[in-house]
Amino acid sequence: DAGVIQSPRHEVTEMGQEVTLRCKPISGHDYLFWYRQTMMRGLELLIYFNNNVPIDDSGMPEDRFSAKMPNASFSTLKIQPSEPRDSAVYFCASSRPQGVAFFGQGTRLTVV
Amino acid sequence: AQSVTQPDIHITVSEGASLELRCNYSYGATPYLFWYVQSPGQGLQLLLKYFSGDTLVQGIKGFEAEFKRSQSSFNLRKPSVHWSDAAEYFCAVSDSSYKLIFGSGTRLLVRP
Numbered sequence: 001d002a003g004v005i006q007s008p009r010h011e012v013t014e015m016g017q018e019v020t021l022r023c024k025p026i027s028g029h030d031y032l033f034w035y036r037q038t039m040m041r042g043l044e045l046l047i048y049f050n051n052n053v054p055i056d057d058s059g060m061p062e063d064r065f066s067a068k069m070p071n072a073s074f075s076t077l078k079i080q081p082s083e084p085r086d087s088a089v090y091f092c093a094s095s096r097p098q099g100v101a102f103f104g105q106g107t108r109l110t111v112v
Numbered sequence: 113a114q115s116v117t118q119p120d121i122h123i124t125v126s127e128g129a130s131l132e133l134r135c136n137y138s139y140g141a142t143p144y145l146f147w148y149v150q151s152p153g154q155g156l157q158l159l160l161k162y163f164s165g166d167t168l169v170q171g172i173k174g175f176e177a178e179f180k181r182s183q184s185s186f187n188l189r190k191p192s193v194h195w196s197d198a199a200e201y202f203c204a205v206s207d208s209s210y211k212l213i214f215g216s217g218t219r220l221l222v223r224p
Contacts, residue, residue, distance in 0.1 A: 004155075031210055043202065043214040056211065091155060093212075098163070100146070101212055103155040 004104035006092050012110045018080040021107045024073055025094030033101060034067055034077050035091040043091075049075065082111045114139045116205050118215035125193050126223045133188040133218050135203030144206040145186040147177055150217075151199045159201075162186065173197070198222045 005024040013019050025032045033048040047057040052069045060067070064083070069075040079086055089108050093101040115138040125131050137143060144163050148156040160171025167179040177188045186203060200219045204212040 033211065035212075042216045043212075045211050045213070048211050056209070093156075095210060097210065099210075100158050100161055101210070102158070103148075105155045 004092055004094050004102055006090075006104035006107050008107060009105060010108045010110075012112065013082055015083055015111055016081045017111075018078065019082045019086075019109060019111075021077040021090050021092075021109070023075045023077070023092030023104060025075070025092070026102055027073065029094035029096055029099075029102075031095045031097070031099075031101075032069060032075050033093040033095075034075070035093065035103075037089045037091060037106070038087075046077070046090075079109075082109075084111045087111050114143070114205050114207065114213045116203050116213055116215035118201075118203055118218050120218045121216070122219045122221065124221040124223060127195050128192050131188075131190045131193045131197070131220070133201050133203075133220070135186045135188065135215060136184050137186065137203070137205045138184065139205055139207065141207070142181070145177075145179060146204040146206065146212065147171065147175070147186075147188050148202045148204060148214075149199050150202065156202065159188070193220075193222055195222045195224065 007022045034046040037043045046059045047067045049069045067077045087110050089106045091106045093103045095101040117136045146161045147159040150156050159175045160169050162169050162179045170176050200217045202217045203215040206212050
């Protein structure tokens with residue numbers, strides 16, 4: 001298996017623009033997680049899905065952030081409009097029930 | 113609420129020396145516990161996990177960790193550190209919801 005695949009690996013955008021991050025989980029994994037990593041706050045869970053349904057989005061910082069999982073093999077995290085404070089590394093992870101979470105390589109987002 | 117504390121921000125050891133990274137957690141029941149490693153610019157890789165059973169767990173790359181319920185600890189150890197072990201190490205706790213709560217990380221530096 002190729003593991004969790006995230007795209008793009010790097011994204012530089014201007015403040016106010018829409019940003020879409022993409023994730024393909026490992027086939028057969030029922031859970032998908034979006035995390036954000038910053039120097040100040042470390043690794044934070046933003047939202048997670050079970051069988052494509054959002055279960056807990058309490059970590060989503062603002063209404064500017066939204067996530068979708070239209071099918072078992074694809075998820076997006078969208079920021080609209082983006083702000084400089086959204087600059088971070090965003091990780092997607094997937095797991096089976098009671099399994100280990102496997103992480104993608106992350107998307108480094110820079111908002112200027 | 114669950115939480116994880118990694119009291120050491122940085123640790124420096126000489127190559128060949130032993131290593132212990134500390135992790136304390138706060139959780140009402142028996143948690144699921146994990147150690148992940150992150151190399152620069154990379155995602156998180158699982159080193160080992162504790163779900164139940166034997167409190168001393170073996171992981172990849174010669175790492176091990178011991179779950180001590182009385183101390184709410186899950187310290188990571190390695191008897192002889194290699195230069196390639198230089199990275200950031202994250203302890204994490206999870207409950208039945210499978211979402212991970214991470215500590216702030218410990219950066220390991222290895223002296224030649």
